[in-house]
Amino acid sequence: MALSGNVVVAQGGGPTAVINESLVGVVLESRKFAQIKRVYGAVGGVRGIIGEEFLDLTQETTHNLEEVAKTPSSALLSTRDKPDEQYCKHIFEVFRAHDVRYFFYIGGNDSVGTVDIVNNYARLEGYDFRAIHIPKTIDNDIVHNDHTPGYGSAAKFVAQSFIGLNLDNRALPGVHIGVVMGRHSGFLTASSVLAKKYPDDGPHLVYLPERAFELDKFASDVKKVYDKYGRCVVAVSEGIADKDGIPIAQKLGNVERDAYGNVFLSNAELGDLLANHIKRLLKIERVRADTFGYLQRSFGLCISEVDQHEAREAGEKAAQFAIWHDIDGSITLNRIGDYAIDYGIRKLGEVSNRTRTMDEKFINGEGNHVTESFKNYVRPLVGSNLKQGQRLIAPPVKKIIGQNMKALQL
């Protein structure tokens, strides 16, 4: 409890709708401790640390912090830099120069590694230092967590979008394919299932990267649904791959990779490919595809209040673990009730360089939908005000002209 000095907080990787809740949690909680002199925000993730681009968040007004908390996307800006040893040495030199004793990094899987390397460097140099990773990701792919902040709000956006697509598809029938973010984990795509209210509602089919995707099976699945309902709504993860692990989208070319070697799949080609495939094979006239893209992670009018509170608390707990309890690690969220969460902390090495995928029990046997178990899992995370549609319930009117008209073949 005696470790006195400054705090640095930073944000890395792709933004989420609640990433600033965690930031504000760290700032407000850290400012309560007498041994903390200043709370600095590094601008642009680890890159901002190297460049000594710090804002003095000790001087932020509380009101403004609360407004920032409600704003999607990293208020401190972000980076995709993945620090190597040399980079971490520079980070460490800057920390020492600024008497930084606490480092909080809000990020996804890739960011855990960064925190781990920096932390190891400090230990090696005998510099007294606490480093904490605060999870955020819309993909929900961090191990040792029930779920991670950012997922619930993105899931809410996906569910709300599919509610709309399903209503639209019901009014003007055909096949509609919605392509959702998720390279290796299908959690976000799976959340589309919350759009189902009435038994014939879409999504009728849900394809996840956890299962090999076959174009033939896909077409026969769609045909089955279309024959039954005269329409079909499909949720597809951008990361779907064939049995050899080759992403369906990658087969189309124009693939980019970031510094982590991650393939960018958020182009719209996958949706078009699948739509054309269905059109050609099933001779269905009206086949449409939407790729949700970047709208999923920063939509300010579709934020889960549960996600907000948890992101805030994850930031607060991070400050408490480090400053109060003198512990390093990665913050974890574990479900201890229906619905209740316990915040814990894990060693950085246990979390980094791993990717969580969907549990077997969440995916149906055919690999084209999710289970009741998944519905129970995801429902509390999206919060309270998902807007479901309501249908007319009026009785039909008796036909007068009736069968005569049927012959007109309109």
Added chain:
Amino acid sequence: MALSGNVVVAQGGGPTAVINESLVGVVLESRKFAQIKRVYGAVGGVRGIIGEEFLDLTQETTHNLEEVAKTPSSALLSTRDKPDEQYCKHIFEVFRAHDVRYFFYIGGNDSVGTVDIVNNYARLEGYDFRAIHIPKTIDNDIVHNDHTPGYGSAAKFVAQSFIGLNLDNRALPGVHIGVVMGRHSGFLTASSVLAKKYPDDGPHLVYLPERAFELDKFASDVKKVYDKYGRCVVAVSEGIADKDGIPIAQKLGNVERDAYGNVFLSNAELGDLLANHIKRLLKIERVRADTFGYLQRSFGLCISEVDQHEAREAGEKAAQFAIWHDIDGSITLNRIGDYAIDYGIRKLGEVSNRTRTMDEKFINGEGNHVTESFKNYVRPLVGSNLKQGQRLIAPPVKKIIGQNMKALQL
């Protein structure tokens, strides 16, 4: 006032987020009149009339109607059928068989024509009949209106999306292109301007179908913005065309047409084309495109309450004009204050077969953005709770290592 009989209400064309407000406005208002025996809803637009697919909305509960009103996308389902003379004759026969004396059709430009043809048929046959078109369109392209129901909510979705894309692009800089619906009218794309809060916020460039689009000018525009801010957010209408009127998207092939001869441009190719163009010409690494697609018109958590109220009132006024005042026509919304609306009615022939595009005063001289005049025009239509982002205002921390680090070239 004495014309006694039944009412038929139907919905045509692409759905909007508030199209059921108009439906419920018609139903609740019609049910107040003693001379109205039944209020029927035709299932699937004019096609449902031909097939005598009516629901007896006189038997809907008021609570359920209010829930349906808040639900996006045509609760009575829709059609893209464009009735010819023969089709209209069938409609008329069904109306006569069911003693239908009032017909309310909620739809876009194409639907006005339908109402007009049916109405002319009734007149020709000496059948006493009132027909009213109630405008709905996210494109805002119906003449003789300040704006039309459905636009405000779609505009809100577009603005909210660009707020998110701008925040995202600020955190991880590059060029981001958002492709918005709108074949001939740029109103919806233009509404993206509401995302601008701080002077350097996007969208930095806005391209509308009302102006010829040049790929070279586009690239030099983007370069100018990118050189200034290190990033660039672009709003592009799906309907942008070159100086010969050839849609940029159409050049890519895979174009479909509906029964009206409308070209479908809502595929994602345009965004990819423009992104690749920028990448190639400007050598910018991070260029992304999102195509908003069908999410724009049925997103239940992004509805303008102004739009809702107006859609409801348009339906109510339609019933009043027809049943109380014995008038045919198309309902109009005109702005008579800042902000106040007057509901009027126009002859169907004055509204059909015409497309409204953006006023000259709404587009800037360079044809790559909108004017202050447009901002004033659109602001009241999206309602009150657009979620703007807030930035940190803390002062920077003095560098200690400073210039030395700059040489590291990270």
